Amino acid sequence: MKQILLAAMLVLVPACFSCEVAALTQLQFLPAENLEDKQARVIVESVSEQMQILFDEQLPIKQKLTIQFGAEEGPLFDPGKVQILIPYQFITEVLKRFEGDNYQQTGVTAVEATQDALMHTLAHEYGHAFIYSNQVIVLGKEEDAVDSLATLLLLNSFDEGDEIALSAADLFALEDEDIDNFDDDHFWDEHSLDAQRYFATLCLIYGSDPEKNREIISKAQLEMERDSYCEEEYLRQAENWDRLKELYRIK
Template sequence: MRSSRVRAGAVLVGAVVTAVTGCSSGSDDATTKTEDVVRPFKATPSASVAASPSPSAGQGRLVVSYEEPKKPADRRAEAFLKRTKALEGVARYADDIVALPYDVPLRAKSCGQVNAFWNPQTKDITYCYEFVDTLRQVYEKQETEGSAKERDAAVEQDLVGLTNGVLLHELGHGLIAMYDLPATGEEEDAVDQLSALLLASGDDEHQEYAIDTINAWSGLAEADAAGGIPANEYADEHSLDIQRFYNWSCWLYGSNPDAYKWIVESQGNPDGVLPEERAERCPDEFEKITHSWGTLLEPYLKDA
């Protein structure tokens, strides 16, 4: 059955893939009601969020489409995406939060690579069918409890969650480009922060999606360790998978330390994954992320 826990690492046989990063260019504690544990991003006072979007923000939305798959595995991925309506779900969630200046296509397609990306030339987001099949292997190694049917269902829920995390990341790239927003640090880290913020500030379901995303970085980091990290990975604009695992864990914990205290490794909680030294700074990190993105997106955020 599906676990709400952050996993410190799945035992992967061989390296699944060492760079599923996207963006080429182109506990019972966790089930506490959202309103008791996380402040909605749209209504955070410190972010000075506007009551309604600026007239210049536009009435655009994410428009989902599916291209004909080119391989049998891609056809299975297409069937999964259509059955779960994962793309439609993230599009609806994003459209409820932020106004877009024009319609942005969100296309699922065969890419010949494991990827998801915002394309600044065509002004659209691509979600590759190959991404689904590869990450399914990661989650299949992590979901080990329950019957085969329960494990399969848990893997599919994990994949829906990761799809949300990845596509909100790509939407972050799009927002920076469409609205000419400043990014004073590494853009990949900045849009990771936005994705984590939008999920952690959402309802219970979207907070679970944040956990699914964290667990994907855990599994990929395990694969990195098993297969070795090529030197050119250190030159990539993305943080390493293990860094993304710890960053996302920190931001989720920082969104509400009481609700997510089980994430922190301590003498009383040896199963935690986040070192106490980092955890101490996480509430402040999350507050800064909320303030920074709230300030940047203030003219474009919709009513709660």
Template sequence: MRFFIIVLFSAFSLAAQANLNLKWLAPEPENQAIKQLLESSEVLQTSIDLINNNWQLEDDILLRIGGEEDPYHDPETSTIYFSYYFADEIAQRFIAANPNADLAAQQSFVISGVVHTLFHEYAHVLVDYLNLPVLGREEDAADSFASYVLITMMEDGPRLLKDGADLFYLESLDPEPFASVMLSDSHSLPIQRFYMSLCHLYASDEKAYQYLITEHDFDEEWVNTCFMDYDIIISSWQVLLAQEET
């Protein structure tokens, strides 16, 4: 009986502290399969648990999955918006590039893209609620936070980061990758985000990801820059988040 009370109290405490709350909207018929995939994903739930176990804010944050909005964080409503259409778009990009891949590979890639995007959007939450200083563009900082979390805090995070990088690459294949509206966007170009994510991945484990050098014909200067950039993002996020804990 005593064991049960302890477990129940612990579970209640975690629930009381959790501040990223998930809300599923009803899907359109064409989005039903994507909703089922996301809803049943242990990787997505693990990512949400990681956030709730590591960062406690003054207000609850709503993760609203459904609707038609592209992923974004709205500080006015304390909400991260995430549509089924975005997840379905990830699947369609993967299928177009890998027509012979099986369903499991496709679903895994979708979850990776969703999780990478979730950590990117949660970086905006932390910057807003904790008043974190950002030198440079906040969108680049959000990408670096996703790399930081996936590399240092999730067991299967490096694979998710590699998939996230590959998603950026697939986005760069759109018919007009350098349209003027994209050049004025707050995000870096998809191909830049692809290379930067690979840079973080390679620098995190040079031996394991040595194949990236030859696969993408990276030169020595790029490699040296990668190590410097990686050290900067890891140490910067560690310092910023440690300061908030004290």
């Protein structure tokens, strides 16, 4: 089980224990209808509570938020209902992707990788909720912004944050394999391409600890000096989100 490293959250705003209006995030589990859903719910329950604690302490929002597991749609943030929706089917699909890729050969089981990817997904969707509820100004694509926020939260909040983020990045790579040819719809999508999300996440992982994560940067990238870029990018993203969280923190 991944444990939150409260003492090691170097780039995150201190918990807002004195906030008067900080709303606690509520978890809602819909009934599991079949064996796959029941397995998905077990995976959800293994990480949901610690993510709930992380969100409430690090990114309190101004409205009550429900994270509903077992929803029909999603993963998504619904601003109209102030809900994050996570279908059990999504968890099952992620698990099957990792199983089909023989992910256990990396030393991480498919179930563990699914937990990791779910943590990143939850942090991503919560980022949308934080931006919407606290009216945070975001320049550029919001999807890219919350991808970065999710990765930073994992890297700086958990003792194995780089491994968690790496599993999430690998999911982007697996999803990218579904695309044989690109058309206009891919480029109009609000999300960056899965391959771009993969490399952007890898870059932040490397930049957070170049010595520990040196193997994830290829020789070609080193020759292009992407290693120094990623160190700078990690610091830039971390400092910028640190400023935003302080600026929009509930007083």
